[in-house]
Amino acid sequence: MTPDLIYPAAGAGLIGLALWRLATCGDTLRRIMALNVLAVGIAMLMLAAGRETLMLAAGRETSTLAAGRDTLTRAAGQDTPQTAGAGFLQAAADPVPQAFVLTGIVVLVAVTAALMALAERLGARDGD
Amino acid sequence: MSPVVLFDAALALGVLGCAALALTLRDRTGTVAAFMLTGLLVALSWLRLGAPDVALAEAAIGAGLTGALFLRGARRLGPLRARPPAPAQAAAAALGAAVLSAALLWAFATAPAESLYPPRVAAALEDSGVSNPVTAVLLNFRAWDTLLEIAVLVVALLLVMTLSPPRVIPDKLGALVQPFARIVVPVAVLVAGHLLWQGAEAPGGAFQAGAVLAGAGLALVLGGVRVDRRVLRRALTALALAGLAVFTLAALASQAVTGALLGYPDGQAKAWIIAIEGALTLSIAATLCLLFTGYGRRSAR
Numbered sequence: 001m002t003p004d005l006i007y008p009a010a011g012a013g014l015i016g017l018a019l020w021r022l023a024t025c026g027d028t029l030r031r032i033m034a035l036n037v038l039a040v041g042i043a044m045l046m047l048a049a050g051r052e053t054l055m056l057a058a059g060r061e062t063s064t065l066a067a068g069r070d071t072l073t074r075a076a077g078q079d080t081p082q083t084a085g086a087g088f089l090q091a092a093a094d095p096v097p098q099a100f101v102l103t104g105i106v107v108l109v110a111v112t113a114a115l116m117a118l119a120e121r122l123g124a125r126d127g128d
Numbered sequence: 129m130s131p132v133v134l135f136d137a138a139l140a141l142g143v144l145g146c147a148a149l150a151l152t153l154r155d156r157t158g159t160v161a162a163f164m165l166t167g168l169l170v171a172l173s174w175l176r177l178g179a180p181d182v183a184l185a186e187a188a189i190g191a192g193l194t195g196a197l198f199l200r201g202a203r204r205l206g207p208l209r210a211r212p213p214a215p216a217q218a219a220a221a222a223l224g225a226a227v228l229s230a231a232l233l234w235a236f237a238t239a240p241a242e243s244l245y246p247p248r249v250a251a252a253l254e255d256s257g258v259s260n261p262v263t264a265v266l267l268n269f270r271a272w273d274t275l276l277e278i279a280v281l282v283v284a285l286l287l288v289m290t291l292s293p294p295r296v297i298p299d300k301l302g303a304l305v306q307p308f309a310r311i312v313v314p315v316a317v318l319v320a321g322h323l324l325w326q327g328a329e330a331p332g333g334a335f336q337a338g339a340v341l342a343g344a345g346l347a348l349v350l351g352g353v354r355v356d357r358r359v360l361r362r363a364l365t366a367l368a369l370a371g372l373a374v375f376t377l378a379a380l381a382s383q384a385v386t387g388a389l390l391g392y393p394d395g396q397a398k399a400w401i402i403a404i405e406g407a408l409t410l411s412i413a414a415t416l417c418l419l420f421t422g423y424g425r426r427s428a429r
Contacts, residue, residue, distance in 0.1 A: 003132075003133045003136060005233070005236075005237060006133070006136045006137055006140050007136070007140060007173065007176075007177060008233055008236045008237070009140065009233055010140035010141075010143055010144055010173075011232075012229040012230070012232045012233040012236070013144050013229060014143070014144065014147055015225075015228070015229055015232060016225040016226055016228060016229030017144070017147055017148060017151060017225070018147075018151070019221075019224070019225040019228060020221050020222050020224075020225035020226075021151040021152075023217075023221035023224070023225070024212075024213040024217060024218050024221045024222075025151075025210055025213075026210040026211070026213075027208055027209070027210040028205065029156070029159075029198065029201050029202060029205050030151065030159070030208070030210070032198075032201075033150060033151060033159065033163055033198065034151055036163070036190075036194060037147050037150070037151060037163075037166070040143075040147070040166070040167075040170050040190070043182070044170070044173070044177075045232065045236060047174065047177045047178075047179050047182065048177060048236070049236065049239070049243070050243055050245075051177050051178055093177055093178040093179045094243045094245050094246050095245065095246070095249050095261035095262045095264070095265045096245040096249065096265055096270075097245075098179045098181055098182055098262045098265070099262055099265040099266045099270060099273075101179070101182050102181060102182055102185050102262065102266065102335060103266075103273060103274065103277045105182070105185050105186060105189050105190055105335075106185070106189065106277055106281065106335055106412070107277055107280050107281075108190075108194075109189050109190075109193055109194050109197075109416065109419075110280055110281045110283075110284035110285075110415075110419065111284065112194055112197055112198075113197055113284055113288060113419035113420070114284045114287045114288060114419075116197050116198070116200070116201045116293075117287065117288045117291045117293045117422070118291060119201060119205065120201060120204045120205065120293050120294075121291050121293065123204060123205045123206070124204075
């Protein structure tokens with residue numbers, strides 16, 4: 001398996017795991033948790049899809065976006081972000097999927113809170 | 129195999145393993161702990177995927193606040209009682225999920241690699257008022273999405289208000305809680321302000337800042353600040369609703385000034401974005417706090 005496929009494989013694995021659990025477990029809290037894991041898996045696929053060329057080789061700044069950001073930070077009088085440790089840090093991922101995933105995280109915590117409130121209400125009725 | 133690839137592989141395995149634990153352990157506290165660990169590892173992998181903005185939000189919201197919600201629920205729902213499914217059902221579900229996973233991976237591996245957005249975002253970045261492309265997308269190019277997202281938060285808050293789950297009244301946690309809160313809360317406020325301000329040019333922004341601030345709020349609640357005071361609760365609710373109000377007003381005002389919904393006037397984009405983000409930070413923090421502490425008159429631990 002090529003290194004590029006590590007995160008997509010993990011994302012697909014998380015999606016499968018969450019779907020399996022959603023289909024086989026009747027416990028409310030666990031299903032809400034599975035929904036969260038499902039969202040993480042989807043986010044991982046989206047971000048991996050938006051990832052630009054691997055920056056494994058130091059200083060290979062190919063993307064327009066990274067170059068543009070570089071110019072801006074330099075204009076702002078700061079050090080260029082990716083001179084040191086470029087072997088480990090990668091070029092920025094596509095900002096549009098990043099924004100989607102960020103939106104998704106916030107929406108998901110709202111959904112989780114609402115579902116937990118519903119589940120606790122149901123649990124309280126069962127307990128009576 | 130280079131060390132970076134090894135690190136990626138170990139991280140991916142760790143995420144999968146922790147998620148599997150979170151979804152299979154029978155002990156409630158154990159599942160929540162595994163879930164929060166998954167969130168932190170996932171935040172690390174967002175960093176590896178070049179998405180530090182998302183990593184910040186995931187660590188604060190995905191691991192922190194969601195974990196707190198699950199812990200509250202674990203306490204209230206009691207131990208796991210669900211029966212294991214019939215073997216045939218489990219096998220069929222496993223097969224279906226595995227086929228879907230494989231299909232997704234295959235689709236991903238065979239899809240064309242080039243992405244359309246980065247050049248466009250880079251081209252328009254100069255006019256957006258900020259230099260962090262993610263903030264530019266969230267608050268300028270696709271600000272409409274963000275407005276609707278805040279609306280979703282308000283809807284969730286209304287639902288929680290209607291259901292009025294019992295309020296969180298924490299147990300006495302011991303002598304160190306208040307000193308802890310005295311250090312953590314001011315630091316969190318400073319960090320939130322920093323994240324909000326630097327969101328214009330570096331990873332950060334209203335969501336991350338709001339989540340950190342909400343974490344400070346939870347530390348206060350757990351430290352014994354009573355959120356059941358009616359005045360405090362009303363003030364928080366007003367603050368929570370104010371974000372949507374400010375954002376909507378800004379959208380209408382920009383429509384009146386420039387003729388485009390959320391199209392900011394030339395040269396003033398940064399001021400508009402900072403103003404909206406400031407309101408959103410406080411509003412998101414208040415909303416997340418209220419979603420955790422609940423509204424009900426009854427109280428429970």
